[in-house]
Amino acid sequence: MPSLSLLAQGLALGVLTGGVYALLASGLTLYFGVMRVVMVAHPAFLFLAAYITYFLHAVTGMDPLLTAVITVPLFFLLGVGIQRVLVARIPQESLAMMSVLLTFSLALLIEGGLGYVATGSYRSITVDYATTSLHLFGVAFPYDRLIGFGLAAATFIAIFAVLRLTRLGKALRATIQHPDAARLVGIDTAKVTGIGFGIGLATAALGGAVLSIIDPFFPAAHWDYIGKLMAIIVVGGLGSVRGAAIAALILGTIEAVVQVSGGATEAGLMFYAFLFATLLLRPQGFFGGRLAERF
Amino acid sequence: MRDRGPLVTSLAAFTLLTTLSACSTPEDPTAGAEGGAAGTFDAGAAGLEGEPVRIGISMPLSGDFSEPGIGVRQGYETWAAMVNESGGLLDRPVELVFRDDASDPNKVVSDYESLITQAKVDLVFGPFSTRLVIPAAEVAESYDMLFVEPAGASDEVFEQGFEYLFYAAPAVASDHYDNLADYIEKLPADERPRTAAYASLDDPFAQDTAYGLKDRMEAAGVETVADEVYPPGTTGFTAIAARIADTDADLVVGGTQFEDSVGLVRGFQELGYQPRMAAFSTGPTIPEFEEAVGGATEGIISPVGWSPSADYGQNADFVARHTELHGAPPSEDAANGFTTGEVVAAAVEEVGCAEQGRKCQKALADHIRGAETETIVGPLRFDEQGRPQSAHLIQQWQADGPEIVLPDDDARTGDLVHPKAEW
Numbered sequence: 001m002p003s004l005s006l007l008a009q010g011l012a013l014g015v016l017t018g019g020v021y022a023l024l025a026s027g028l029t030l031y032f033g034v035m036r037v038v039m040v041a042h043p044a045f046l047f048l049a050a051y052i053t054y055f056l057h058a059v060t061g062m063d064p065l066l067t068a069v070i071t072v073p074l075f076f077l078l079g080v081g082i083q084r085v086l087v088a089r090i091p092q093e094s095l096a097m098m099s100v101l102l103t104f105s106l107a108l109l110i111e112g113g114l115g116y117v118a119t120g121s122y123r124s125i126t127v128d129y130a131t132t133s134l135h136l137f138g139v140a141f142p143y144d145r146l147i148g149f150g151l152a153a154a155t156f157i158a159i160f161a162v163l164r165l166t167r168l169g170k171a172l173r174a175t176i177q178h179p180d181a182a183r184l185v186g187i188d189t190a191k192v193t194g195i196g197f198g199i200g201l202a203t204a205a206l207g208g209a210v211l212s213i214i215d216p217f218f219p220a221a222h223w224d225y226i227g228k229l230m231a232i233i234v235v236g237g238l239g240s241v242r243g244a245a246i247a248a249l250i251l252g253t254i255e256a257v258v259q260v261s262g263g264a265t266e267a268g269l270m271f272y273a274f275l276f277a278t279l280l281l282r283p284q285g286f287f288g289g290r291l292a293e294r295f
Numbered sequence: 296m297r298d299r300g301p302l303v304t305s306l307a308a309f310t311l312l313t314t315l316s317a318c319s320t321p322e323d324p325t326a327g328a329e330g331g332a333a334g335t336f337d338a339g340a341a342g343l344e345g346e347p348v349r350i351g352i353s354m355p356l357s358g359d360f361s362e363p364g365i366g367v368r369q370g371y372e373t374w375a376a377m378v379n380e381s382g383g384l385l386d387r388p389v390e391l392v393f394r395d396d397a398s399d400p401n402k403v404v405s406d407y408e409s410l411i412t413q414a415k416v417d418l419v420f421g422p423f424s425t426r427l428v429i430p431a432a433e434v435a436e437s438y439d440m441l442f443v444e445p446a447g448a449s450d451e452v453f454e455q456g457f458e459y460l461f462y463a464a465p466a467v468a469s470d471h472y473d474n475l476a477d478y479i480e481k482l483p484a485d486e487r488p489r490t491a492a493y494a495s496l497d498d499p500f501a502q503d504t505a506y507g508l509k510d511r512m513e514a515a516g517v518e519t520v521a522d523e524v525y526p527p528g529t530t531g532f533t534a535i536a537a538r539i540a541d542t543d544a545d546l547v548v549g550g551t552q553f554e555d556s557v558g559l560v561r562g563f564q565e566l567g568y569q570p571r572m573a574a575f576s577t578g579p580t581i582p583e584f585e586e587a588v589g590g591a592t593e594g595i596i597s598p599v600g601w602s603p604s605a606d607y608g609q610n611a612d613f614v615a616r617h618t619e620l621h622g623a624p625p626s627e628d629a630a631n632g633f634t635t636g637e638v639v640a641a642a643v644e645e646v647g648c649a650e651q652g653r654k655c656q657k658a659l660a661d662h663i664r665g666a667e668t669e670t671i672v673g674p675l676r677f678d679e680q681g682r683p684q685s686a687h688l689i690q691q692w693q694a695d696g697p698e699i700v701l702p703d704d705d706a707r708t709g710d711l712v713h714p715k716a717e718w
Binding site: 002003005010013014017121122123126128130132133135142145214215216223224225228255256260267268 | 526528535541554565590591
């Protein structure tokens with residue numbers, strides 16, 4: 001049995017890492033929520049953002065997190081563009097399957113492009129706050145993960161605020177709940193869907209900046225995240241922003257606690273154990289209600 | 296309206312598929328670089344008369360192993376150029392005949408078959424990686440061809456009963472830390488680490504390196520307080536680092552590649568864990584390491600198979616000529632290729648033959664088994680199964696960069712600092 005202090009440390013790391021997972025997965029729920037698109041390329045976009053952050057940081061000396069001022073609008077526009085030019089052309093009846101294929105090819109394109117432009121060697125950004133921690137009650141809270149957690153919280157609050165408080169949010173929610181009815185009451189669902197996709201991709205810009213200061217990365221690094229992030233949104237209930245956040249926190253915590261008490265191999269299995277349990281017991285996810293009641 | 300059953304199932308299936316493929320082959324992050332076609336390498340044999348000694352080599356010049364493959368090929372080319380410039384082999388010029396096996400074990404077999412039976416080469420050199428070395432060695436064995444190879448350090452290579460195979464590097468994986476183990480065993484009792492923690496990637500090569508040291512340490516009475524194994528594709532190492540930090544072991548050993556060594560060092564820093572000695576395989580020898588750990592390199596120990604600064608045999612000439620020939624300093628892969636050439640050349644000159652047939656090839660193999668060859672990685676001897684009997688050099692990051700600190704011979708450039716500086 002691990003000591004209490006080790007368990008406490010595992011718990012702290014787990015909650016913080018769960019927050020980072022929530023940030024990384026937040027875009028996936030939006031794509032699925034607004035248009036039933038399974039966006040396999042989301043992790044690839046995370047690493048595209050990490051690379052852009054890296055080069056902005058290397059060339060201009062900007063703080064890696066500050067580069068979000070540039071990458072977030074850029075990724076928003078990119079998201080709107082991808083939705084309008086590519087995703088919108090897929091016929092509704094084959095959307096789920098074809099969107100997997102389309103975004104899979106996008107992931108391969110990004111990985112190949114990054115390898116071509118930036119070579120396959122490892123990149124990393126080291127800022128002086130990345131290897132220090134806040135020590136409270138004998139438990140270390142690494143600053144890089146605290147920042148990731150804070151950004152995740154801010155992102156979720158912003159997404160909720162947009163969905164709940166703005167006209168755009170109302171239109172988005174209407175489009176999610178019933179696209180035909182939304183069109184009947186005069187909502188330009190094509191435009192709204194594009195904006196939803198853009199917001200989803202904008203979260204990848206933030207997630208990429210956080211990833212870039214936490215770990216070294218290389219073009220093929222996104223494969224290690226696809227499984228984890230997909231497991232999170234299925235457990236959370238596809239399309240539920242709140243469900244994904246809760247699932248990310250819980251799975252991140254379980255992963256870290258198993259890592260400190262059992263072993264890393266068992267910890268890696270946790271995501272899939274929960275994925276299977278969800279599919280067997282509650283295919284609609286543990287934290288989402290019926291799709292129409294989300295948000 | 297929206298039946299999500301099939302969608303969820305197909306999504307889950309897809310998730311598992313991508314995860315499985317990601318686990319098995321995290322694409323070599325350093326792959327890429329120039330392509331290279333098969334062909335012969337004319338190593339500037341000007342002034343040499345007589346029938347050339349033709350050496351057949353199948354190389355992964357494309358595919359998974361292309362990057363190390365190209366490194367080994369360049370090492371072979373530098374070796375051939377230097378041999379020809381100094382009078383050739385048995386006064387005959389050397390000619391290298393390359394085939395590209397595209398990292399494919401089936402292709403490597405047909406390559407060596409055709410090199411031996413159709414191109415009728417006089418000698419063969421080995422390809423790259425355990426996966427290709429074993430099938431290639433089987434072909435060489437069946438035609439009674441000497442098979443000295445520059446890669447394939449894992450135990451299974453030497454458990455096949457090959458008679459003609461020799462691995463031209465200082466040591467197999469489990470012996471990489473032998474010099475460090477010797478050093479620790481000789482430390483006065485009050486300076487010796489009392490406890491040790493091990494973390495290793497679930498990979499035969501990485502694990503062999505860490506567990507080789509673990510076996511030696513346990514025999515020397517150093518208590519193992521943690522033994523962590525993590526699967527390939529693990530992201531985030533802080534929790535694994537926490538488990539090791541919790542033991543506060545005097546010695547921490549990582550059977551690592553790259554991102555795991557960086558993740559562990561960063562995690563230890565965040566957790567405030569200060570071991571007295573820290574050793575990691577591979578990671579700290581990669582140029583990007585220093586930047587990735589934010590300069591917290593001082594005191595970190597790694598085994599290295601070859602060092603450009605080591606004063607062994609013709610090492611200095613090799614580094615200079617290689618840089619001149621290929622426009623970049625040699626990698627460790629290139630050095631392994633060069634070493635292969637040196638081992639074979641020494642045997643050929645001593646035995647006095649370089650031709651197909653059991654008589655000559657067996658004499659070469661017997662000679663290598665009994666002799667000690669001076670090479671750029673130090674003097675090499677082999678056991679009955681072809682395992683090299685030396686140990687890796689031990690490198691330690693110090694204030695001015697990496698220094699070779701063990702063993703205490705010509706290769707040494709600095710003194711091992713123990714206990715290490717804080718990170």
